[in-house]
Amino acid sequence: MPDTSSQKQPCLFVDDIWLDIIRFLIPRQELSTLSLVCRWIRDLCKPTLFRAVRVNASHLLPWMDLDLFPPSSIWPYIQTFVISGMFLEPYDPAHLPHDLLEPVASLLLTSLTDMPRLQNVRVQHNWLYGIPLCIMQAILSVPQLKGLEITELLDREEPIPEGLRLAIPPLQRFHYINNKDYRVPPRKTPMETALLTSVVTQASASLRTLSISSEPAPPLDTFSQYQWPHLREFRVKGERTYSASATAISLFPGMHSLHTLVLELALPVGLGRQLLWPKATNVTAFPWPNLRTLLVTYPHPDDEIYSRLPATLCSLSLRCWPRHYIMRELPAEALEYVLKWHSPILTSSELLSIVRRGQSDHIVDLDIEYEQDEREEELLFFLPLAYPNLTKLTLHRYRLPEKGDIDIAVIGQALSPLNRLHTLRLYLNYALEPPALCTESIEEQIKLRALEGILRGDAEYLCRVLPDSLRFICLLRRHLQENRWLVYNSTVGPEGHRTIVEDRYSARRAGVDHS
Secondary structure, three states: OOOOHHHHHHHHHHHHHHHHHHHHHHHHOOHHHHOOOOHHHHHHHHHHHOOEEEEEHHHHOOOOOHHHOOOHHHHHHOOEEEEEOOOOOOOOOOOOOHHHHHHHHHHHHHHHHOOOOOOEEEEEOOOOOOOOHHHHHHHHOOOOOOEEEEOOOOOOOOOOOOOOOOOOOOOOEEEEOOOOOOOOOOOOOHHHHHHHHHHHHHHOOOOOEEEEEOOOOOOHHHHHHOOOOOOOEEEEEEEOOOOOOOOHHHHOOOOOOOOEEEEEEEEEOOOOOEOOOOOOOOOOOOOOOOOOEEEEEOEOOOOHHHHOOOOOOOEEEEEOOOOHHHHHHOOHHHHHHHHOEEOOOOEHHHHHHHHHHOOOOOOOEEEEEEEOOOOHHHHHHHHHHHOOOOOEEEEEEEOOOOOOOOOHHHHHHHHOOOOOOOEEEEEOOOOOOOOOOOOOOHHHHHHHHHHHHHHHHHHHHHHHHOOOOOOEEEEEEEEOOEEEEEEEEEEEOOOOOEEEEEOHHHOOOOOOOOO
């Protein structure tokens, strides 16, 4: 029999080349154009082109045109199914009757189950009425489901049976955090509580990534009752709900495989800073030996954990949530009677004590937030000694009302030894900054333009004095409750001198999200 391997190899080689071209075109959103060239290329494009599909929730309603639903011919390629929008008629403020939603749920369950490669379902932009219970039950009944992401609130009005427990598949990824606003009392709904309680109690053994809002979740004090053998990433955001006597090492002892721990928690009035590891404890070994990312809001300066950080840790955030500038600008009535939160930000002296105990050559990403005091310069000059290999530094600094602005030369001199620094993000709270709540007067516009001139001058100076490794200088400008990062790209000019170019399109590459 003749050897045909040499005849097959060129075809495989051509396919490999085209697959490289397809991967190159994905971020440029030009793949659909390429797929129109011929049937052979379209077949090559299909697994990538239809890997993720989006359906408008209103198109699932019984009287809508189901031709808008993805055809069965592309189901074999779908890995992520996105449901966007609201499950109600656009001009009807009332909920759909339950008997009309049941066929929708049945259609959804049948279709998703018949998608062999489906792993993830994402529900988004259901901002008004949330997700009906029968729809949620249908999604959770898909046997091959591995990941569920919900980016909006669940249904706030539908009556939920008391003590409802949802059947949860062996999920590996679960995300339910509402980033749109801060929750106000009662801060949770029965539907949310039922879903999050079911996930925590039934899927802890399979989860690898868990991101949840703290308010509707089971109390964090109860998480120690479950084992989390595969959990790599745990993020919790919202109001701190665990008791004042509880600590992170007592709350999450079963999460030995954690790589990322994010405790982005606001502090209710009456509760002190987060103490993850008290000195008076019997724990001797670090509970998360493979930890790479740690974010703690309102860190306690006496926390033992900062003396025990593992060599694996490469990202450390010690900050406020919400950011301190938001807490300072909110009306006192909103803080006292609605949110009932406070913001005990670290002073530069307190932060310095943490930094001295947590020095590391391995940390490359640092995010700190503090209020100035007499040891601020000592803190700034110590940062390169404590973290000499930083590639990204985010620094939010707040001046005392009676004090003047910081001299940008101090920052430049202090950070100049960081010869690997790639991205620098600063908020310096200049006195010229207009109040977040103010009128759009000519006077305020003049102040804003003057502030932008100062920030550009700061960027030009930092570009000259900081190492050549620096690529992005990002300076936060706040106005009318809006965040805008002024992103400057540090480049080499035609005469060989370093210069800056304002680059609005580099915000994502610089790691800024305007929040």
